[in-house]
Amino acid sequence: MEAKFHNTLTGTKEAFKPIHPGKVGMYHCGPTVYDYPHIGNMRSFVLADLLRRWFEHESKDHEPLAVTQVINITDVGHLTGDNSGDADTGEDKMEKAATRDGKTAAEITALYTAAFREDLDALNIRTHDAGFEPTHFPKATEHIKEQIELIKKLQELGFTYEVGDGIYFDTARFPEYGKLGNIDVAGLKEGARVDAVANKRNPSDFALWKFSGSQNRLQEWNPGDFGADFAIGFPGWHIECSAMSMKYLGEHFDIHTGGIDLMPVHHNNEIAQSEGATNTGRDGAAGSKPFVDYWLHSAFVNIDGTKISKSLGNGIRVSDIAAKGIDPLAYKYFLLGAHYRTPVNFTWEALAGAEKALNGLRRAVAEGAADSEVTGVTGVVNADYFSRFEEKMADDFATPQALAILFELIKDKSVSPADKRVTLLAADEMLGLKFDALEKDVRVLIPKEIEELMALREKARFEKDWKTADRIRDELVEKGYKIEDK
Numbered sequence: 001m002e003a004k005f006h007n008t009l010t011g012t013k014e015a016f017k018p019i020h021p022g023k024v025g026m027y028h029c030g031p032t033v034y035d036y037p038h039i040g041n042m043r044s045f046v047l048a049d050l051l052r053r054w055f056e057h058e059s060k061d062h063e064p065l066a067v068t069q070v071i072n073i074t075d076v077g078h079l080t081g082d083n084s085g086d087a088d089t090g091e092d093k094m095e096k097a098a099t100r101d102g103k104t105a106a107e108i109t110a111l112y113t114a115a116f117r118e119d120l121d122a123l124n125i126r127t128h129d130a131g132f133e134p135t136h137f138p139k140a141t142e143h144i145k146e147q148i149e150l151i152k153k154l155q156e157l158g159f160t161y162e163v164g165d166g167i168y169f170d171t172a173r174f175p176e177y178g179k180l181g182n183i184d185v186a187g188l189k190e191g192a193r194v195d196a197v198a199n200k201r202n203p204s205d206f207a208l209w210k211f212s213g214s215q216n217r218l219q220e221w222n223p224g225d226f227g228a229d230f231a232i233g234f235p236g237w238h239i240e241c242s243a244m245s246m247k248y249l250g251e252h253f254d255i256h257t258g259g260i261d262l263m264p265v266h267h268n269n270e271i272a273q274s275e276g277a278t279n280t281g282r283d284g285a286a287g288s289k290p291f292v293d294y295w296l297h298s299a300f301v302n303i304d305g306t307k308i309s310k311s312l313g314n315g316i317r318v319s320d321i322a323a324k325g326i327d328p329l330a331y332k333y334f335l336l337g338a339h340y341r342t343p344v345n346f347t348w349e350a351l352a353g354a355e356k357a358l359n360g361l362r363r364a365v366a367e368g369a370a371d372s373e374v375t376g377v378t379g380v381v382n383a384d385y386f387s388r389f390e391e392k393m394a395d396d397f398a399t400p401q402a403l404a405i406l407f408e409l410i411k412d413k414s415v416s417p418a419d420k421r422v423t424l425l426a427a428d429e430m431l432g433l434k435f436d437a438l439e440k441d442v443r444v445l446i447p448k449e450i451e452e453l454m455a456l457r458e459k460a461r462f463e464k465d466w467k468t469a470d471r472i473r474d475e476l477v478e479k480g481y482k483i484e485d486k
Contacts, residue, residue: 008181016294019293028069159277338400
């Protein structure tokens with residue numbers, strides 16, 4: 001089944017055609033590992049997971065593709081000025097975090113990279129599943145050589161100039177600058193960025209390499225060790241993504257994703273320096289080699305109507321969800337309840353609703369397993385429901401509509417419990433929500449009377465009516481059911 005994605009580069013929904021038949025290469029902008037990731041950061045990786053699972057799933061109309069996936073780890077060069085739109089000033093976030101936490105830069109990197117990987121696992125983001133190629137997680141500090149070589153190439157082609165604090169990319173030499181998202185370069189009001197760097201030629205110019213100067217830095221490199229003749233310093237934030245993506249995926253690859261906040265500056269800078277270095281002509285000449293064919297961007301996650309920000313102290317983590325006794329996959333379900341390009345507003349009430357809906361699907365799978373044990377019938381995929389589900393997923397991941405089809409399935413009395421189970425598990429290969437989570441524990445159908453008592457007890461607990469909750473628990477025990485609050 002042919003998939004169509006909204007391509008930010010063209011502003012239209014396009015049918016996906018891989019560059020190399022049977023293969024797809026994807027790069028996802030990863031975290032800057034100076035702090036713990038919050039739930040908003042994780043949305044773009046849920047999108048990455050949808051893409052990977054779609055390409056690797058197989059149906060009668062769709063052959064699986066071999067996926068090479070890269071998620072970079074930014075552990076140098078991301079300056080604090082980026083938060084205010086001034087991408088070339090401020091402290092390096094890694095250096096600042098090391099000072100803040102009293103650790104070395106390497107210790108900071110290890111701590112927050114591990115936390116990020118744990119969150120990926122908690123959300124069942126496919127990165128190292130058996131039978132699939134492991135995801136690459138390259139670190140910027142381990143690819144300094146590639147970044148310096150790319151800067152040298154841009155120097156040779158005339159795309160750079162040097163000022164007091166570093167080497168900059170001259171965006172005037174790349175006429176297509178800003179083509180991603182149709183950015184109005186002429187209208188950018190970034191005078192502060194020009195003033196911040198003496199002799200910077202254009203507001204949109206960006207640093208490829210920053211000189212250490214008299215700074216006492218924890219992380220710096222001598223380009224002379226790699227055959228370059230510029231001063232000791234550290235790479236700019238943007239150059240790392242171009243260098244690492246091209247190392248693992250080639251100069252021209254299929255898909256690049258990230259949060260919508262990265263599109264105007266970071267991703268346009270990637271395009272400019274990458275196509276500037278690899279085109280057949282110069283100055284972004286027409287007919288040059290494209291960097292990426294499809295750009296996909298996920299929208300923001302707000303909390304109670306407010307933008308998530310570490311400075312505001314509202315950066316809820318995936319582990320915070322688990323600490324409340326809620327399955328982190330309920331958050332993934334919450335995100336899939338909206339289209340990835342639609343902003344969402346997180347509340348604990350909305351998350352509780354998502355967990356209830358997810359468990360409804362899981363219960364249908366468990367009931368199908370119990371039915372199969374009784375009847376000996378394993379079930380088959382319902383072709384009608386599954387094809388409709390696939391069609392929605394193929395349409396730029398219309399996940400709200402796809403999930404609605406699954407609920408339509410579980411309410412359909414004409415479909416056997418065993419068939420519902422098999423169909424739901426086939427759909428879950430594309431969603432990664434672990435629909436079989438209850439199946440491992442549930443081997444009997446819970447009577448409606450017991451479910452109603454359980455619901456009444458949960459209501460009493462929520463209202464802190466412990467006396468009623470205890471009474472209902474005792475009643476359930478008398479009926480042969482033990483409840484453990486985990």
